Amino acid sequence: MKLYSAPYAPNPRRVTMFLAEKAIVDIEVIRLDLQKGEHRDPAFRTKSPLAQVPTLELDDGRTLTESRAICSYLESIYPEPSLLGRDAWERAEIEMWDRRAELLFTLPLMMWVRHGSPHLAAVEREQTPEIAAYYQKQAMRLAKWFDTILADRIWIAGDRFTIADITAVCGLDFAKMMRWRPGEDLPHLKRWREAIADRPAGKVAA
Ligand SMILES: N[C@@H](CCC(=O)N[C@@H](CS)C(=O)NCC(=O)O)C(=O)O
Incomplete structure (x- = not known):
């Protein structure tokens, strides 16, 4: 393949x-x-x-x-290690968190970068500052929400690393192009991002 x-x-x-x-x-x-x-x-x-x-x-x-x-x-x-869940409940729960990570967090972050970063001008072709501003606001609102979720769990979907964590960190790292990353105002999101760095997925270049 x-x-x-x-x-x-x-x-x-x-x-x-x-x-x-x-x-x-x-x-x-x-x-x-x-x-x-x-x-x-x-x-x-x-x-x-x-x-x-x-x-x-x-x-x-x-x-x-x-x-x-x-x-x-x-x-x-390649079923092991499972990142999408092993039984009906796990699969559905992880899918729920993955969809939230993608639609509510990563998508707004990506739209912010695509419409706001000069590095993306050639790819986006028609960048619109108002679209960048709108999605920046959405993404920051949802960053706060994910920060509260991560206050009492290790990973986004619970106690083990799943695709939901991968989906969210891909959006978060992309926003480095807008010089944004979670700071002390988002302590749980920051702790979660730091924990990913120690994993095999965390070694994949952004
Ligand atoms: N829904 C697609 C989105 C893929 C996508 O937007 N890929 C971007 C790179 S991150 C791309 O190929 N962009 C090229 C373009 O928009 O011209 C997926 O998740 O695979």
Whole structure:
């Protein structure tokens, strides 16, 4: 299998962190340069119709182009350690937290960066400062909420590291481009981020 990824991009990093936690090493990772528009190449579009990374290409040529779908597929093939849950309750609970992490936290952070950082101008093409300001506000509001959640649990979905932690930290680290990271005003979020640094996923470059 091949994974099309890109340096600094949070959605492919969600998958490369997932690979690291599971110690999966037999997937070839191909890095595209988004600044140069390599993902818009017609040959790549035959694999990824929306011209996005990550894209997982199976040995028979089939492709998956959504990071969460790629992780679900990999979890089925490499079940240990489980990052999506082992039984019906765990799977549903982790999915609930992962959706919250993605839709309420990582997505606003990504939109803030995409519309606010000059480094993303070539990728976003039409940056809108009002959109950046709107999503910054949303993201900061939800950062506070996640900080209160993490006050009495180690990881986002409870007492073990899951995809919800990977999803949230990909958004959080991307916001370094806006010079934001949780400080003393968000002590639980800060402690959680520091704990990820010691894990295999934490070694994957942002
Ligand atoms: N829903 C997709 C989103 C993928 C996505 O937005 N990827 C970005 C990189 S983080 C991309 O390829 N952007 C290229 C572009 O927008 O032109 C997923 O999670 O896989």
